[in-house]
Amino acid sequence: MWARWILIVVLCGGGVVIALCVPIIGFSLLADGVEEMGAASALSDRGRHTIGTVQDTRAESSGPGSGVDHYMLVGFAAPDGGRHDVWVSGEKDVGDAARVLYDPRDPEVAITGSVTGKRVDGIVHIIGGAIMSIGVLIGYAVGGWSRLRSGRPRGAHGIT
Numbered sequence: 001m002w003a004r005w006i007l008i009v010v011l012c013g014g015g016v017v018i019a020l021c022v023p024i025i026g027f028s029l030l031a032d033g034v035e036e037m038g039a040a041s042a043l044s045d046r047g048r049h050t051i052g053t054v055q056d057t058r059a060e061s062s063g064p065g066s067g068v069d070h071y072m073l074v075g076f077a078a079p080d081g082g083r084h085d086v087w088v089s090g091e092k093d094v095g096d097a098a099r100v101l102y103d104p105r106d107p108e109v110a111i112t113g114s115v116t117g118k119r120v121d122g123i124v125h126i127i128g129g130a131i132m133s134i135g136v137l138i139g140y141a142v143g144g145w146s147r148l149r150s151g152r153p154r155g156a157h158g159i160t
Contacts, residue, residue: 019140026132033125040118042103043111052076052100054092055085074098078107086110 056073070091077083084107092098102110111118 019136022136023133026129026134026136028129029125030129030133033122033127033129036118036122036125039103039109040115040122042105042109043101043118044115046104047101047115048079048104050076050078050100050102052098054094054096054098057092057094072098072112074100074110074112076100076102076110078102078104080104082107084108084110088112 052074053076054072055075058071059068060071061068069089071087072090072092073085073087074090075083075085084102086100086102086108088098088100088111090098090112098112100110100112101115
């Protein structure tokens with residue numbers, strides 16, 4: 001009997017953790033998407049092109065079967081004479097030249113790809129974040145409302 005209750009507590013506790021984490025991750029994605037869209041707009045409005053040099057590279061994987069993302073550290077000199085190093089996505093060798101688009105007001109906002117690609121990333125993060133956060137919260141509300149309307153008391157799950 002006690003083993004069944006321990007199992008219920010563990011399963012419900014895991015469910016609660018997941019139920020809380022999914023919207024939090026969703027809101028983080030949503031915020032990241034908004035930030036990426038802001039950076040894309042800044043680069044589109046006032047971005048300047050320059051040539052930088054790849055100083056370092058790294059590859060990251062999210063886990064087995066997820067593929068590998070390639071990043072490179074690109075160093076470039078801004079017209080104001082300041083030297084800047086930024087990590088950007090891309091796949092070049094150390095010492096290669098890379099065309100950089102950067103924001104003169106904030107040179108740490110830089111890309112080697114297109115502004116359109118940055119916008120697409122932002123839109124994908126916003127949509128994914130909205131689904132994970134707002135969609136899941138609406139699902140919780142609809143589920144609770146339907147349970148309330150059906151007259152089932154809270155905790156009536158049929159486990160004895």
